[in-house]
Amino acid sequence: MSVASVSRALNGQGGVTAETLERIRVAAKHLHYVPDNAARSLITGRTHTIGALLPDLYGEFFSELIRGIDLAAHAQGLHLLVSSSHGGMEDAAAVVRTMRGRVDGMIILSQYVDADFLEQNLPIDLPAVLLDSPVDSARFPVIRIDNVAGAHAMVQHLLGHGHASVAFIAGPAGNFDAQQREKGYRQAMAEHKGPLNIVAGDFTEESGYRAGRELLAQAKRPRAVFAANDMMAVGCLYAFKEAGLTVPDDIALAGFDDILIARYVTPPLSTVGVSIADLGKSALLMLTGLMDGKGHVAGPHVRTLACEVVVRDSCGAHQTNVVTRHSPAFI
Amino acid sequence: MSVASVSRALNGQGGVTAETLERIRVAAKHLHYVPDNAARSLITGRTHTIGALLPDLYGEFFSELIRGIDLAAHAQGLHLLVSSSHGGMEDAAAVVRTMRGRVDGMIILSQYVDADFLEQNLPIDLPAVLLDSPVDSARFPVIRIDNVAGAHAMVQHLLGHGHASVAFIAGPAGNFDAQQREKGYRQAMAEHKGPLNIVAGDFTEESGYRAGRELLAQAKRPRAVFAANDMMAVGCLYAFKEAGLTVPDDIALAGFDDILIARYVTPPLSTVGVSIADLGKSALLMLTGLMDGKGHVAGPHVRTLACEVVVRDSCGAHQTNVVTRHSPAFI
DNA sequence: GGCGCCAACGTAAACGTTTTCATGAAACCT
DNA sequence: AGGTTTCATGAAAACGTTTACGTTGGCGCC
Structure with a gap:
């Protein structure tokens, strides 16, 4: 048995008799032989x-x-x-x-x-x-x-349901997703000639909570809030609850990402989903x-x-031409 | 420049002049040279x-x-x-x-x-x-x-707070964690001479929902339910809510794992946490x-x-000698 | 000044595969 | 039967490192 034959046999490239192939196979099994990937990678150039x-x-x-x-x-x-x-x-x-x-x-x-x-x-x-x-x-x-389109669609959805003023909780400055989502918000607001209302955030739940309090402290409370991600939306939700507001009746809320938690908070969070x-x-x-x-x-x-707008309860709108996912999924 | 010197220089093993080391270093940078790990692994036997x-x-x-x-x-x-x-x-x-x-x-x-x-x-x-x-x-x-100890502690906790009858939602049969957790439940119930009440589950939310309905259909509804993991506890929670029960007043509930969601459901889920x-x-x-x-x-x-009992609201008991984590963490 | 020593450096073997090429035997064709 | 093709097999090169070993040259010492 030469190494060459063994190599041929084990790689199944033919060039060996059925008999020798079998002989090599039983020998390999008996010896617990497993080819060394390092050597293989070295010669083939593939890992x-x-x-x-x-x-x-x-x-x-x-x-x-x-x-x-x-x-x-x-x-x-x-x-x-x-x-x-x-x-x-x-x-x-x-x-x-x-x-x-x-x-x-x-x-x-x-x-x-x-x-x-x-x-x-x-x-x-x-x-x-x-x-x-x-x-x-x-x-x-x-x-x-497609963060821009997703954010744009969500803002449009909020605006289309009578929420005249939509505020935006931004993500961290260096983050590409965050930038794109803000861009989508800006575009949608510009199309509706609505005033921009952007507060800072950094994608964490706590920053969402702070942003929520900041929004409530504004002279004129926005009718809806769109957070650049779900965790911030959840933090924001707690700020609203803490202030005694009910979502979505007093103020609508939406996030981005469709994380698992979004289904389970009360009310279930409307969001933009991506697979x-x-x-x-x-x-x-x-x-x-x-x-x-x-x-x-x-x-x-x-x-x-592409992203899809996932309508649950927190945005105060149910319509049929968008994806609707209630929680839990199997009820 | 021989390959040996390059190897010595780049691996910093000494045996080269500071001057040649520097020469090799600039050459390597200039040529974008990066050692090939496959060859290195082959000779050193380490990856x-x-x-x-x-x-x-x-x-x-x-x-x-x-x-x-x-x-x-x-x-x-x-x-x-x-x-x-x-x-x-x-x-x-x-x-x-x-x-x-x-x-x-x-x-x-x-x-x-x-x-x-x-x-x-x-x-x-x-x-x-x-x-x-x-x-x-x-x-x-x-x-x-330490699933056994964790489950044991949680069941003991439930029993210790006046919940005389504790039911258990089991996990999949082949799963080692599930077996151990059931063992902990059995031990704790045996110590308190309480009757066993075990319904089947498979760690999914849906199986928890079904188990919850099954428990509600029993002649004598259990006072507390301990699910072998949090997802089943959440499914069970929805079954209870659907039936118009309030947790924990009508029935107490606890899970295992302390997944992120546990904090965010209503009421927040008591559970057994592991890092x-x-x-x-x-x-x-x-x-x-x-x-x-x-x-x-x-x-x-x-x-x-070790595991730790994490007391939130769903088990209807707050005590100070166990870990208590409210949600969200920063309020 | 010759001798030995040490540090720096180069040569070559080794790692375990794949693959090319050569070799020989068997089968096939004329 | 002799030549040609086909095919299984073995020998050996190659992959890019590390490392043991040999070589060189400079230096100090006697």
């Missing part, structure tokens, strides 16, 4: 692993994202190497560099990553797709959530397309994932 | 990666677990390769085998994994730690959540200890993580 660079692993968003990626990866026989970089750009750069020879492609979601960063740190031939990033490069496809798992899946599919196509991606380089 | 085998990636539990592992791994300069195996034992075996030469150690959480499985599929010299597993092997350390992230962290720390110690683990091979 069958894709890397995911994420800013953090906390919360439902990343959980779902990883799940979506993993599901799609598993289906294609690929492994998933996750890496969160909590530090700044330096940390992210270090992580990307250590991926060399360890992954066949990367999915990157990081506010520190721009085209320059990638040129500098990404091995020249490593395919990568960017998530929710503002960069617009011919080399790297980008998948974005995060689909986002992950799309990213992986685009990445594998890139890998197979040798750096040539078919179709547009920027793909946007 | 600086640890693998995590999980049954699924859905939900807060796994999200937190991964986060805990990742945080601890990142702190030690290790990468994390996650793999979920949705299929049965075959799938899990395949995953474990493909880890050969890809990871330095494994963290395994799977109901299909027993001592036999590991002997068969795990490369002989690969360190591994098991999570929440019934196996008791000298080779593999196990980290468990899942700590579980992941402990697992990783024990694994690295195993890796450094060349297969020799210091201390006991089985470690149990």
